[in-house]
Amino acid sequence: MDIEGFVRDGHVVIRRAFDADVAAACRAVIWTALRSHGIDRADRGTWRIPKVEVECPPGGPFAAAAGGAALLDAVDALIGAGRWRAPIPAHGGMPVKFPSEDWPGGTGWHIEGNWWGGEDYWTDVRSTGRGLTAFFLFSDIGPDDAPTRLVSGSHLFVPPLLAAAGPAGMSGTAVAERLRPSVLHRPVTHATGRAGDVYLLHPFMVHTATWPHSGTTPRMMSQPGIAVPDGFDLDGTDPSPVARAIVQGLTLAPER
Template identity: 55%
Template sequence: MDLDGFVRDGYVVVRATFDPTTARECRDLIWESLAAQGIQEDDQTTWTRSCVSVDCPEAEPFAAAAASPALSAAYDELIGPGRWTRRKGVGGSVPVRFPSEDRGNAGYHIEGSWDSPDGYRVNVRSRARGLLALFLFSDVGDDDAPTRLVTGSHQHIARILAPYGETGVTSEEVESKWRPSILCRRTAHATGRAGDVYLCHPFVVHTATWPHRGTTPRMMAQPAVHVRSGFTLDGTDTSPVAQAIMAGLSGTD
């Protein structure tokens, strides 16, 4: 695994973490969830919305995807053994993006880490969130509305968060504080085959893309990989997640 690339760019890709059969079974269950909203796989006239989110099912195929030894090894490398919380399934939501010219809910943002009365918050130690994972349950090409990652943006975000200490700030407020130039950085798209998983630094700026010019819906879960506590920023934490935050704090705009 390219740990230096993770610290620099804010993401790594673990290819083929689960097999095509498991991916197909996951898609079937996602379609069952969509059917409850009147959206049918074999009737494209029901694909009237550009994006429909469903809770990620907890059935066995998702448990198999989450239990991938390759993913566990990657979490150990990026966060540290024993520091991340195992879960039964994948977790999070599945925003299903349908072929459409509509922008939908696309917009640059970072993820919040914990809930509070004024919204999801995040702090410089990344309390509660170790990684943002992007589980591809369908093949995703350049025309399939892939998620766009702003490389290196995580280090810039660390400098924004630093003055807020343990209390942190809402993820929406963070968006109002970054300089527009951050969006001029190099970008990468989360493309690949079903079974690939992108592991992103929790501070990476990202967005859904549009239009979706493909022919099939894009299915991807985007759970947090939880940590029992945040990262230590006194130089003793050797995890790549902490190293990337430290690199950001030592840099300049």
């Protein structure tokens, strides 16, 4: 794994973090959950809504997807062994996107927040509560399948804004709005890959959902946070790549 690339770019992908059989079993559970929304796997006429949120139960194939050695080793390397809360919750709320030209909602640049602030999720410069964001690809996601768009290196420009906000922090959407246009013009990466791939994102990675979904099959991807309840120390004593990136970012002037 490219640790220095993660510090520089804010993301890394673990290819084949879980195998195709596990991915297929996860999709089967997701399709079962979609039945309560009147969506039938065999009847494309029922795929009318561009995005449907479903709840998937813990355990089973989702536990297997989140428990692979390569993935766990990568999380240990980026956060530090014993510092994050296991297991990784690859199940839970699942936004399933269907092929559609209609706007699915929920698009817009943001970083993930760690607590609910009334109208949005908020976070602070220590990233209290979140060590990484993980994208679990349960279906193949190509460039036509509404892949999430990541602004490479954007995580380095977020710490000065959050530091200025103090312990109260800032909402994830407000962070991105304060960064425009100086950061969002940077090169982007699309979270594409095969079912079984997992992207690991720095908690301050600026990203957005995209549309339309002009592919032919539903896009199935979960995006859980990997919890670090106490956040990161920023006095230079924390050797984790996540903390190193925050400290590096604090040397930059706030971008507006």
